[in-house]
Amino acid sequence: MSDRTARLRVDWPSCRAHGVCHELLPDIVRLDEWGYPIVTGEVTPDLLAEAKAAAKACPKLALRLA
Structure with a gap:
């Protein structure tokens, strides 16, 4: 992911809306x-x-960088 943009993805079944992101x-x-x-x-x-x-x-590891 050098100089290109990346996407942040949410794993909806895992997310519990803690708001840390x-x-x-x-x-x-x-x-x-x-x-x-x-x-x-x-x-x-x-x-x-x-x-x-x-x-x-x-907390639920529901975020991923792609």
Whole structure:
């Protein structure tokens, strides 16, 4: 994933709406009315470190970088 953009994907059956992804990556993750994440953009190279941290910090490991 050098200089190309990546996508952040949510594993919906695993997600439990803890909101950690939004706290760590508010530039591209917003929460819906129930607290579930809505990914609103691509992971650009300057956001890659934050996206990796969000995926690693997810309590249910429901985030994936692709």
